[in-house]
Amino acid sequence: MIKVENLVKTFGAKRAVDDISFNIERGEVLGFLGPNGAGKSTTMRIITGYYPPTAGRVTVGGFDIVENPIEAKRLMGYLPENAPGYADMTVHGFLSFAAEIRGLYGDARKKAVHKAVETCSLEGVLYQTIDTLSKGFKHRTCLAQSIVHDPDILVLDEPTDGLDPNQKHEARSLIKRMGEKKAIIFSTHILEEVEQACTRVIIIDRGKIVANGTPQELKSRSKEGRLDDVFRSITLPDTVLA
Amino acid sequence: MNSWAIIKAISKRELGGYFTSPVAYVFLVIFLLLTGFFTFTVGNFFERGEASLVSFFTWHPWLYLFLVPAAGMRLWSEERRIGTLELLLTMPVTTWQAIVGKFLASWIFLLLALALTFPVWITVNWLGSPDNGIIITGYVGSALLAGAYLAISCMTSAMTRNQVISFIVSVMICLFLILAGFTPVTDLLVRWANPVVVQTIASFSVMTHFEAFQRGVIDVRDVIFFVSLIGFALFTTGVVIRGHRAG
Ligand SMILES: Nc1ncnc2c1ncn2[C@@H]1O[C@H](COP(=O)(O)OP(=O)(O)O)[C@@H](O)[C@H]1O
Ligand SMILES: [Mg+2]
Secondary structure, eight states: EEEEEEEEEEEETTEEEEEEEHHHHHTEEEEEOOTTTTTHHHHHHHTTTTTTEEEEEEEEEETTTTHHHHHHHTTTEEOTTOOOOOOTTTTHHHHHHHHTTTTOOOHHHHHHHHHHHHHHHOOOTSSSGGSSSHHHHHHHHHHHHHTOOOOEEEEEEOOOOOOHHHHHHHHHHHHHHHHTTEEEEEEESSSSHHHHOOOOOEEEEETTEEEEEOOHHHHTTTTTHHHHHHHHHHHHHHHHHH | OOOOOOOOOHHHHHHHHHHSHHHHHHHHHHHHHHHHHHIITTTTTTTSSSSSHHHHTTTHHHHHHHHHHHHHHHHHHHHHHHTHHHHTTTTSOOOOHHHHHHHHHHHHHHHHHHTTTTHHHHHHHHHSSSOHHHHHHHHHHHHHHHHHHHHHHHHHHHHHSOHHHHHHHHHHHHHHHHHHOOHEEEEEEETTSSSSEEEEHHHHHHHHHHHHHTTOOOOHHHHHHHHHHHHHHHHHHHHHHHHHOOO
């Protein structure tokens, strides 16, 4: 459903994304793994149509994100890094707004908001404004916004960032559950997350894909069968970069 | 889904944003107080001994100079600062729809402020018998002037995450648009420059085009001036926003 071909993004002299290609099909949960600054967010911003690519092509559900951005964006839900939201809006107002932009009105909108609220357990904070929410609730509110129109494709940038262990666990099982019927790509730098929720893993380092396979395949590359050994052996630590 | 439905959704959200914070009410009160102060005190409304709103409208270019950028400075800088710009523009929304939606919401807010000056109109009708036609064209001119300043504030707001910088830059641009055709300045300029040059510069000034409305004349050319100024500033806003994303 998502097709990324030879994608490049440069900022000045910096190649943030350097010739990467991959596909995601329905029923797949792709873990996008990499150290900070690897280019995960930049890739996701290109897929969702926020940044235009410097070179290469992204198609979403058959629509080119540069040539048919609106059609492509309709098929996606997106949780940006840091889960932004309109500070002075209530959770309910914010979700209604997202649903309206997605073309839902009247009863359909009410139902969609209700379902997203239920899925993300937001009942307790429905009429609280977003700036008064704890980090966990803020994240869930933005996640709810991304699934309010029940999209076929989900792009989640560090969906478990800032959550406590229980919330992290819940978020992972939610992603896994939704992944059965959707195509999901989510980024993280937490390895255990990938093992629990993903059907496939891509490791990216300094803009390039350095590994692509199932969690089992990647684990088998290390003597002890541990993902973090593999991760450490193929990505450079920050200290080396600096 | 049609464009207007999206624009409406964005406008509604933006307008709601004004009224959920105290800023809107503070703004309205300050606007009305200043309008009253300039009209009745500085403008010598009563001493003029005539039933008109000249002393009311004359001050609008100067009043708006600070108030409109104050109302418009957060439009885009805030979205960029808190990251909702990324959210909005990855929804099935074109940059153009987002710009028009947000602009319209703020303009409606300013028109509401302007509409709340109706007691001045009632007062002048109660005291005498003014030419209400002139007053209506006066309001039309004032609404267009506010729209033009607002579009400029929109543009400067897209240029920076910092609201203070956005405010100062738009005040500077609006001030230039006033002074280029402000009679004391043009009188000074003709001493050094060719009158044709001075006139050309003045034709880009909001003052030149605002004045006719106060005389009860709605000239198509003046309307076109304000509408193109708004169009140009909003177009530039789009270019600036696309520029950020291109990196
Ligand atoms: N808008 C931008 N302007 C300039 N450089 C950027 C921009 N966005 C990202 N970068 C750079 O691109 C690289 C990749 O960043 P990012 O995609 O955010 O990494 P990740 O999400 O994997 O941590 C980083 O070195 C970052 O500094
Ligand atoms: Mg990131």
